Amino acid sequence: MKQPAYIGVMSGTSMDGIDAVLASFDAERVQVHACHTITYPDSVRHRLQRVSQNIGTPDEVGSLDHEIGVLFASAAKGVLAKADDRPIEVLAIGSHGQTVRHQPRGQSPFSLQLGDPNIIAEQTLITTVADFRRRDMAAGGEGAPLVPAFHKAYFGSTEQDRCILNIGGIANITSLMHSPDQPIQGFDTGPGNALMDAWCQHQTGKCFDENGQWAAEGCVNQALLSDMLSDAYFAHKGPKSTGKEKFNLNWIKTVANRHPAVCPTDIQRTLLELTVVSIARQLPHSAGMKIFACGGGVRNGMLMQELRKACSPISVCSTEELGLDPQWVEATAFAWLAKQTLERRPGNLPAATGAKGERILGAIYLP
Missing domain, CATH: 3.30.420.40 (ATPase, nucleotide binding domain)
Structure with a gap:
């Protein structure tokens, strides 16, 4: 029988690239099967930095959403290729996306991540879970930190x-x-x-x-x-x-x-x-x-x-x-969050985010 596993893909506020992890989870232990990193091209990084500072057009945001989605799909396929000989079954990809704007307070709080999950599901043929932050925010939380x-x-x-x-x-x-x-x-x-x-x-x-x-x-x-x-x-x-x-x-x-x-x-x-x-x-x-x-x-x-x-x-x-390499902790966390979503278990910690209670996070995109 193949071991169930999940892929986590993550790009943080440094906007330097994408980390991907293939991991399995039991009650007490995380097993990392493979890791992979993609570095953003300079042009992509520059445009992301511009958009994060409210410099850019809707066209630029839309095109970046598509491009980042393609890169996230590539990162997921890259980490899967490194574990091609392992007896595992990937149940889902957890995609954090690339945060370009996070405004958790005010009259209309929001958090915006780029990296179209439709593209990730389409190009990998793997169920993709994304948009983790906004359900916590809908429940009165900051949507972060989720780890x-x-x-x-x-x-x-x-x-x-x-x-x-x-x-x-x-x-x-x-x-x-x-x-x-x-x-x-x-x-x-x-x-x-x-x-x-x-x-x-x-x-x-x-x-x-x-x-x-x-x-x-x-x-x-x-x-x-x-x-x-x-x-x-x-x-x-x-x-x-x-x-x-x-x-x-x-x-x-x-x-x-x-x-x-x-x-x-x-x-x-x-x-x-x-x-x-x-x-x-x-x-x-x-x-x-x-x-x-x-x-x-x-x-x-x-x-x-x-x-x-x-x-x-x-x-x-x-x-x-x-037991977990410091470079891969956050990507592994989003693999685990995808697991939580599929199992209909909460993924937030209200004491950390300020949400009114535990919530099942993310939207599911079927392959």
């Missing part, structure tokens, strides 16, 4: 307080206390890599600061850092979520213009410190807690070094210690 429910299912412990820290374009945390009397919390802490990437690209033309090498050449400007941390978002308690519609290059320029003497390298170093401090200040306080990090930020050596200093004596390691 805490997956974290709870597979990373929780009855013996140890744990915090799962995802550092993508935006950083989010999930606190998993060992005592059932303590509620699970999850929310976006603020910028992860987004501001560092935006400033690096603006100043150097490079998409990101590899290993934090450019930031290491600068110094933290305390006045600039304090000004950045005065943003009201950091003072809000969870549930809360954010994205590049707030933390972007214009945000950096607005704050930096109030400190004209600070050089570009010192701004980059201060942005790294902003990510570190905003995470450290919002972590739950638990003497025996251990932090397990995942996401692209784990590959930034300087960021992780400074994060460990800021969080001491709390230990910071990666989700590798929990």
